[in-house]
Amino acid sequence: MNLPNKLTVFRIILIPVFMLIIIFGGHAGIDVGQWHLTWSWVIAAVVFALASFTDWLDGHIARARNLVTNFGKFADPIADKMLTMTAFVFLVYLYSNSSWQAPAWVIAIIVCRELAVSGLREIVVENNGEVIAAKMPGKIKTTCQMLAIIFLLVGNFFYIGTILLYIALIFTIYSGWDYFHSSWDIFKGSM
Numbered sequence: 701m702n703l704p705n706k707l708t709v710f711r712i713i714l715i716p717v718f719m720l721i722i723i724f725g726g727h728a729g730i731d732v733g734q735w736h737l738t739w740s741w742v743i744a745a746v747v748f749a750l751a752s753f754t755d756w757l758d759g760h761i762a763r764a765r766n767l768v769t770n771f772g773k774f775a776d777p778i779a780d781k782m783l784t785m786t787a788f789v790f791l792v793y794l795y796s797n798s799s800w801q802a803p804a805w806v807i808a809i810i811v812c813r814e815l816a817v818s819g820l821r822e823i824v825v826e827n828n829g830e831v832i833a834a835k836m837p838g839k840i841k842t843t844c845q846m847l848a849i850i851f852l853l854v855g856n857f858f859y860i861g862t863i864l865l866y867i868a869l870i871f872t873i874y875s876g877w878d879y880f881h882s883s884w885d886i887f888k889g890s891m
Contacts (some may be wrong), residue, residue: 701771702762702767702769702772703758703761703767704757704758704759704761704762704767704769704772704776705758705769705771705772705775707754707757707758707761708754708758708772708775708776708779709775709779710751710754711751711754711755711758711779711780711783712779712782712783714747714748714750714751714754714783715751715782715783715786717747718744718747718748718751718783718786718787719786719790721740721743721744721747722740722741722744722790722794724740725738725739725740725741725743725744726738726739726740727740728740737854737855741794741853741854741855742853742854744790744853745849745850745853745854748783748787748846748849748850748853749846749850751783752783752846752850755776755779755780755783755842755846758772758776759776773832774821776834777818777821777834777838778818780842781814781818783846784810784814784842784845784846784849785810785811785814787849787853788802788807788810788811788845788849789807791807791849791852791853792804792807795852801852801856801861801862802852802862802865806865806866806869809869809872809873810845810868810869810872813872813873813875813876816876816880817838817875817876817879817880820832820879820880820883820886823886824883824886827886832879832883835875835878835879837871837874837875837878838871838875838878838879840871840875841868841871841872841874841875844864844865844867844868844871845864845865845868845872847861847864848861848862848864848865848867848868849861851864852865
């Protein structure tokens with residue numbers, strides 16, 4: 701297993717660490733202006749940021765050293781989805797008393813798109829043996845999602861997390877449409 705793939709596996713391992721920190725971390729923290737910083741959320745944000753950084757790092761190393769593998773093309777986006785979907789579920793819970801910071805309807809659209817694109821990838825592999833690599837709109841979506849999660853966890857200063865979440869929503873919808881539009885041939889004759 702090459703280094704980029706090890707980083708992808710490491711990202712997956714950090715998911716339960718992230719979860720345990722939030723579950724058992726409590727709500728102790730400090731007030732900064734109108735925001736409350738909960739220490740466990742800040743620590744979870746650091747773990748999430750580290751995991752998110754491995755996403756960039758594994759892709760950078762894989763391309764620079766020509767270590768792109770089918771496992772990496774498959775596992776990297778799955779690891780991203782596992783990480784971000786876990787964080788989004790926890791954000792809906794953590795912000796359950798706030799209908800605008802991490803709204804369930806936004807998270808539901810994001811989760812539905814992720815499931816649909818994952819299903820599409822599976823069908824494409826099954827039909828022509830190729831793994832659909834992440835495209836630029838999808839990479840922007842992932843980056844905005846990850847930054848939104850970090851800012852939402854550290855107190856959503858100046859509503860940066862919420863703004864990034866809505867930008868991520870726009871790229872989520874667009875990139876989902878883009879994947880289906882470019883792969884529509886797969887469905888011809890099957891409807």
